[in-house]
Amino acid sequence: MVAHTGATGGPGRVRPLNRPRPVRVEADGDGRPIAVHLSNGRFAVQEVLETWRIDDEWWRPRPISRVYYALLLEGGRTVTLYRDTFNFRWFQQAYQSVQTATKSLDR
């Protein structure tokens, strides 16, 4: 009988990139962001550049439902945030459109 190598390791867990980071946001009565607290201070929102919504994985116990905001902050900085519509928490996350992201495949 040949001994088992016992080798069960492996590349381990795949670590996802661009994971959302919690961020403190002040919102108005309609839930739209009016100021964002980043690591270097509070920044008022000058303009909401774009808003879009993602609903996905509705078949799972914890579906994904997010409202994204691309914001222009005071000082000219732009950030992308989203509000999780299940727990109403805010997260910061860089976002590329699917078209832009998949262009890298063609290269």
Place this chain on the structure above:
Amino acid sequence: MFRPTCIACVHVPRFAVEVERQRRPDLATRLVLVGDATVFDCSLGAETSGVRRGMRMSEAIGLCHRADVLPPDLPHYQRRFEEVLDFLDSYTPTVEDGELGTAYLSLDGLSDEPAPFVEELISSLHRRLGFMASVSVAGGKFPARVAARTTRPGLVRVVPPDGEATFLAPLPVEHLPASDPMRWRLRLLGLDTIGDIARLPLGAFQAQFGPEGKRCWELANGVDNDPLVPRVKEESVVRRLQFPAPVVSLDAILMGVERLIHAAYGDDGRRGRWVRKAVVRAALDGSGSWELAVPFREALAEPRDAWFAVKSAIARRPPERPVEELEVELVGLSGESGKQAAMFDGRGRLARQVQEAVRQLSAQHGRTLIGKVVEVEPWSRIPERRAALVEFGP
């Protein structure tokens, strides 16, 4: 007490149901039926309602309409049973795997009474793997099997030496390994218990039932010379990969399998040997698993050759549900075949230099510090699903 042969039978009743209950604790107090068109296994409560293995599922649901019906996950059951067998290997070097949930152990050479040894085995198996087994000790596999199946889980039954026929005599003939036509004829003849058969002369019984009858007559009289055949555990290399979220796309699954094949080929346990077969397994979203064995036409030394064969096989039969975890096992490790392995791996000089630098860093720090960005689902609308960092491998 001297016993020329001493065999223990370890039996975990309703093994598939027990495995499902370990996976889903909410089923612990519920009636469970496992099967597709027919019942593969059922819980004790369902059995009490009249459900039997092999019964049509529609009939079983009619008898037990409140039961949870689960599709059979045979690869998972087999894997859990392998864990039981590995555990038993630590008690005795001679372990034979019977049907799912049943194993035979040789206790030859055990100097003490077997009962305390076996009791310790039962409690240890329960502690380690959560299975409650019934165990019996007898002079042959057949009486040991029957004794284990007629004993409550957690208990031991020792059939005394030369007491096999006495033990079997009052039991129904259904325990004998007889074909359906033979059982039907036994019923017609009014032979209900094993003892009824044992009392008949061998010649007359064999004249009626042929070689099958002779075998049953011998078993009924406690004669079982069927030897214990130890299982042969094949050496293998296993690599696993866990996805952060269930992966739906075939491309992402293939990416994971490709990395695992390269990682498994790079494993020190392979020791440069060639590989005859790869087995790809996946834990599916929710519960259930998927398994695909890919035997190679010849032993392969290069991961890219193995990957080519595995990729084609997966494309023909992909997992039917999202994948949470992947596993690749390389089996049939052997010496080289007649095919010459490539002297150079075909990569550029720069790639080899990077690989060597990563190897040196890993050796210095005891772990791999370098990751590699791979595209997982670049078309996903969810940003964190698009790319991932994996350990830099060969």
